[in-house]
Amino acid sequence: MTGIHHMLVHFPLGFWALATLMILVGSFFKGRLADISREALLPILVLSLLAAAITVASGFLVWPLEAALASPLTRNHILTALWSLGIFTMLTVLVWRAGSGAFEGARRWVLVLLALTGMSIFATTGTIGGHLVGATTQFSELLKLLGWDVYNTFYTPTWVIGALVLIGLICAVAGRISQRSAR
Ligand code: HEM
Missing domain, CATH: 1.20.5 (Single alpha-helices involved in coiled-coils or other helix-helix interfaces)
Incomplete structure (x- = not known):
């Protein structure tokens, strides 16, 4: 069963990375690629939420909650997964409500700020997932330098x-x- 979570995690992480890239391209570039990025952003964000909801559900279904919450590392993993979901839900609602005006003027900065914040948090989720399966990365060393050791509950x-x-x-x-x- 654990293999299901390992397989599913690629979808929200991939869609969130793509959405962040599209927001940066749509905000700072002109031309066809920037137009496509702005127009296709909403469907990508919606797909990312669907993928994240299924991945989060798989985490809770595969591992008993008592076991997951007993470990600081897993607690941090769940916390950052839910934060990522929260930030990208906010982005989806903003882009949906603002429609074609989402990138107009100063509004684009809200999207850029939220996307970059979301990116650092989903990168942390993936990094902690790596720690859980014994594949550590340098990214957690960076988090340690910023004052947080991922092995301690945030x-x-x-x-x-x-x-x-x-x-x-x-x-x-x-x-x-x-x-x-x-x-
Ligand atoms: C959007 C949500 C989530 C993402 C993106 C995510 C991401 C990841 C990643 C990248 C891994 C490493 C997998 C690998 O290297 O093959 C992992 C492992 C893990 N995740 Fe998640 N995760 C999410 C939600 C959750 C939730 C809600 C739980 C709840 C218990 C959870 C529990 C775990 C556990 C226990 C492992 C270690 C697996 C093992 O030891 O075999 N994850 N996750």
């Missing part, structure tokens, strides 16, 4: 979570206000 102080929620609320209110003044 910890976020409560005040940081509070600050993040506050920033989210401020962004939502600012968005609402600018939407009303644009009408």
